Amino acid sequence: MAKPAYGKEGYEDALQAHRIRITLTSRNVKSLEKVCADLIKNAKEKDLKVKGPVRMPTKTLRITTRKSPCGEGTNTWDRFEMRIHKRLIDLHSPVDVVKQITSIGIEPGVEVEVTIADV
Amino acid sequence: MGRRRQFIDKRRATTYQLVFRSEDTSASAAGGEEDGCAGERVLVPVDELPGPSSTRDSESSLPPFQIPFPFAADAAFDGQDGAMSEERRREIVRLGLPDDGYDYLRHLRVPGVGRGGLEAIPEERDAGGGEARKGRLGGVFVAANNTLPLSEDQKVVDARQLPALKQTREVSGEEELYDRTTSAFSREVKGNIKGRVAREVAEVDSLMAEMEALEVQSNCEGADGLEDDFLLEATVVPANDTMGAFMHTRGRVMDHAIPVDADDEEYSVEECSPRAAGNRDLETRSVFSERWLGLSEADLEGRRERNENLRLLDERFEQMILKYDDDELGCLEEKGIAGERDMSEVGEVLIDIAEDEGSGGMEALAAAPKVAMLEDRDDDVIAITKKLQRINESVAGNGHGARAAWEDVLVGCHARERLDCESVLSYRSRASSFQPARIEEPRRNKQKGKGTIGPVVLSGKTGFPVEEPERHQPSIDSDASASKGGTDKAHQNRKRGETTEERKARKAAVKCGNKEARVAKKELKSLYRKEVVRQQKQTSASTGVSVVPL
Numbered sequence: 001m002a003k004p005a006y007g008k009e010g011y012e013d014a015l016q017a018h019r020i021r022i023t024l025t026s027r028n029v030k031s032l033e034k035v036c037a038d039l040i041k042n043a044k045e046k047d048l049k050v051k052g053p054v055r056m057p058t059k060t061l062r063i064t065t066r067k068s069p070c071g072e073g074t075n076t077w078d079r080f081e082m083r084i085h086k087r088l089i090d091l092h093s094p095v096d097v098v099k100q101i102t103s104i105g106i107e108p109g110v111e112v113e114v115t116i117a118d119v
Numbered sequence: 120m121g122r123r124r125q126f127i128d129k130r131r132a133t134t135y136q137l138v139f140r141s142e143d144t145s146a147s148a149a150g151g152e153e154d155g156c157a158g159e160r161v162l163v164p165v166d167e168l169p170g171p172s173s174t175r176d177s178e179s180s181l182p183p184f185q186i187p188f189p190f191a192a193d194a195a196f197d198g199q200d201g202a203m204s205e206e207r208r209r210e211i212v213r214l215g216l217p218d219d220g221y222d223y224l225r226h227l228r229v230p231g232v233g234r235g236g237l238e239a240i241p242e243e244r245d246a247g248g249g250e251a252r253k254g255r256l257g258g259v260f261v262a263a264n265n266t267l268p269l270s271e272d273q274k275v276v277d278a279r280q281l282p283a284l285k286q287t288r289e290v291s292g293e294e295e296l297y298d299r300t301t302s303a304f305s306r307e308v309k310g311n312i313k314g315r316v317a318r319e320v321a322e323v324d325s326l327m328a329e330m331e332a333l334e335v336q337s338n339c340e341g342a343d344g345l346e347d348d349f350l351l352e353a354t355v356v357p358a359n360d361t362m363g364a365f366m367h368t369r370g371r372v373m374d375h376a377i378p379v380d381a382d383d384e385e386y387s388v389e390e391c392s393p394r395a396a397g398n399r400d401l402e403t404r405s406v407f408s409e410r411w412l413g414l415s416e417a418d419l420e421g422r423r424e425r426n427e428n429l430r431l432l433d434e435r436f437e438q439m440i441l442k443y444d445d446d447e448l449g450c451l452e453e454k455g456i457a458g459e460r461d462m463s464e465v466g467e468v469l470i471d472i473a474e475d476e477g478s479g480g481m482e483a484l485a486a487a488p489k490v491a492m493l494e495d496r497d498d499d500v501i502a503i504t505k506k507l508q509r510i511n512e513s514v515a516g517n518g519h520g521a522r523a524a525w526e527d528v529l530v531g532c533h534a535r536e537r538l539d540c541e542s543v544l545s546y547r548s549r550a551s552s553f554q555p556a557r558i559e560e561p562r563r564n565k566q567k568g569k570g571t572i573g574p575v576v577l578s579g580k581t582g583f584p585v586e587e588p589e590r591h592q593p594s595i596d597s598d599a600s601a602s603k604g605g606t607d608k609a610h611q612n613r614k615r616g617e618t619t620e621e622r623k624a625r626k627a628a629v630k631c632g633n634k635e636a637r638v639a640k641k642e643l644k645s646l647y648r649k650e651v652v653r654q655q656k657q658t659s660a661s662t663g664v665s666v667v668p669l
Contacts, residue, residue: 021127090126099162102137106160112137114162117127 015094019117022089022102024053024110029085031107036087042101043091052089059084135162323431330430331423581651586644 022039026032036053043050060083067076091098098114106112137160203211203222216223269275578585613625 019127102162103160106137113134113165114137115127115129115132115134117132 015096017092017094020091020093020095020098021115021117022091022098023113023115024087024089025113026085026107026110027082028107028109029083031110032085032087035107035110035112036089038104039089039101042104043089043093046093046097046101048097049092050089051091052087054088054090056086056088059086134165136165137161138163326434327427327431330427330434334423334426334430581647583647583651 024032024035024039026035040050040053060081063080065078065080067078093101095116098116102112102114139159140161203220207222207224208218211223212218214223214227576585577583614621617625
């Protein structure tokens, strides 16, 4: 297992810039875009090197079912779908800064994952 | 072409997930990964999170219908990672839920706690005293009497332990004199009063003594202690008028004959005391004196004090009235105070004001157009009109010079309200009034099936109303009605997208209905004719005419 990039290694390690990838996933595009914009804005305010947001292809989960519970009647079908949107943001920054950036209000329904490359 | 260098090598990277802070996650993230500012969310390594996300390698390995990133808050309470804690299990049993190893608590919401986890409140923040128990997600339940922790400058005091506040406070002399908590004046005048205050106190004391004497006297006379004194004073008569004295005391039951004198100060308190009254001759005792004697000393004392307070109040009010009853104000109902003004003086007043305010006012007045007030006579209007005509002519002749004069003259004619027919009519709005127009025949509603009954036309021959083909007749025959209903139904049943067969069937039904209606109508007509013949025969039989033209 890779050693953690921060915490016990010392002050200098905490200040060192790491390659960080933030993955944002959500079913709601609007909230996702909002969170992305906020993150990028915060990162730019702190003069970090930011790349993104990279928009990954949307995954659509489709479920088609019969409307009727018993099978009788006209054959009508329901088409349900769920879309998962994903965005990636790449940064070069120390870990503490990332923690500050992600401490902004995250919209409900948006999942945030932070991947930190070990040096 | 070689593969482009990846930004992050996942095999040499640590992935953290931003999750809500909760008991489990805070315990695992105790190493220093906790957010220093105690935010809602915290970064937790994905590997440490229980649930399917811990075994996730990449998104492609997931089955197509599984959501790749389950919520960590839910995953934290997933029972798949192992046995539940004993405490949790005990709580489940206590709540009466089945003890089958499933964590039912994750479906229960702790009251007062939001979704997800809450930060566990440290022990020192518990309110002092009171019971506090930790909830499932770290919430603390505190009894109602210890809700908030106290700050340094606050102290909890139980009011039940405090003694009742007594009136033993030290007051200054003046303050005590004007102590109005229970009575008009303070009952006791304490020492250390000097100067003006002392003089006032002495004055008040003397007044009180007078009042007391008066009151005691009236009480001795047997009257009710609350009776006002001024009645007595008003009706008091000189000593030599024995008749007056008799009249004065007639309504009172007296213990002994006291000559009523204007100078009441002669009589001391002791003579009129109830004891003194009791010592007198028994025969002269009255009902009131007995009642007086029946009262205890304390009651009498209280009563006396109350009476003197009331009397003092009365005296104060009298003084106030005298003070405020100013002659200058006078009676407002009198004529002349209401403020009448003659309007002819208004102009002069305005000029005065303008002059007072300086030259600006005068210029404003001068600049204002002059208004000539006319009487309600046409002659004046005619004169003004002639004047205007002259001015117009002069303007036409001269040009600019006379225009100013013309513009200055504004004619304001106040027409008195003339209530004649023309003026009354003219006051009303033209819009709502009836405009005289040519009276025309009302339009006949030619639409079918409306149910409107037009003018009834009688036949020359029969004398009966002529039946019009478009008038809707109530059919007597049930078949006819059914057919009519059938035709209606045929019309109504016409649906969209009907086939040719259906259309043919519908039209056939309509035809059938119409035929039936015709038959019914013929029958009705024949009925009428028969009835007419019968009536004619009746009339001929009565009159004796043998031949009746049909």
